[in-house]
Amino acid sequence: MNLTPEQYKSVTIGILEGFKENSTKHYKAACEELGIPYEIINFVSPDWIKNIEQSKADIFVAQPEVWVSVEKQMFDEKFYFLVNAMGKKLYPSFNEFFIYENKRNMAYWLEINKMPQPVTKVLYLRYKKLKDLLPCLEGFDFPLVYKTYIGSAAAGVKILKNLAETKKLLKKIIKKGFVRSPGNKKDVQWGYAIFQQFIKDAKEWRVIKIGDSYFGHQKLQSGGFHSGSNKVGWYDPPKELLFLCKDICDKGNFSSMALDVLEDKDGNYYVSELQTIFGSYDSSQMYIDGKPGRYIFKEKDKNWIFEEGYFNQNYSHNLRLEHAVSQVLRERQQNKAN
Known part of the structure; x- marks a missing residue:
């Protein structure tokens, strides 16, 4: 959809500000380049609900920082209430953000929808002994891929060469957890493990x-x-x-x-x-x-x-904003028709 300058000016974008400047920088630049009115909303503030209620934005956009688990959880929780309790529009959608940087959710979604993925198993380890976990890995060949649920650019990924390495890793996760590298040493991953088929020479x-x-x-x-x-x-x-x-x-x-x-x-x-959201x-x-x-x-x-x-x-935000504005304009037309 090719939009006119007047159409861009008719929609106000709410840019949800995270912990760092990069969370708004690219969206601000895209809004200014396209001539779209925008607001910056502090989304990490304890007063985030009041901030949203006071906003005049037609649709909200975000580029979440999810380097540590607590940040991922915060964005998911607030996105949920933004959309489902406050009735606000979010771009990309809540469902897209819910899968974002969560390899457990992604694996479930792909399997449910019968989409091709490497064979993947998510194990939950609490109260389980090592001997109870090993049968869950039957059918896997080595090498085997281990992943944390969060982490980009191969952070949190290990290639396990044999059963001995796998047992050692599981014992470590059960006993004291796993810290991905690079990562925050306080962001300990414990209580679960994701194992995935290794695709050779891919x-x-x-x-x-x-x-x-x-x-x-x-x-x-x-x-x-x-x-x-x-x-x-x-x-x-x-x-x-x-x-x-x-x-x-x-x-x-x-x-x-x-x-x-x-x-x-x-x-x-x-x-x-x-x-x-991805490197672009x-x-x-x-x-x-x-x-x-x-x-x-x-x-x-x-x-x-x-x-x-x-x-x-x-960061591809010009395209995202074009599509987000188009969604708002399309909904306005539908409301007029009704």
């Missing part, structure tokens, strides 16, 4: 949907991990991956989502991450034959059309 793709725009590129490996390598392969993403991204976003009614997808040597795909430092998240651009899906022809241009400015 390529990793990142496929992105924001509104009606789709992007893709390959994440190259460094130090044994693709995530956090900051190495990018600007290859044309396979159309099967674009359709997988579309299927997932249609199923979840997701507006802004990045999929990290592993491709094994036989060409099978496995979703390893779903992130509604380049002003284009896709280059085809050196040209920046995006894919648009044409429903009538069931075909993907490449549009050249730069679409990911300001």
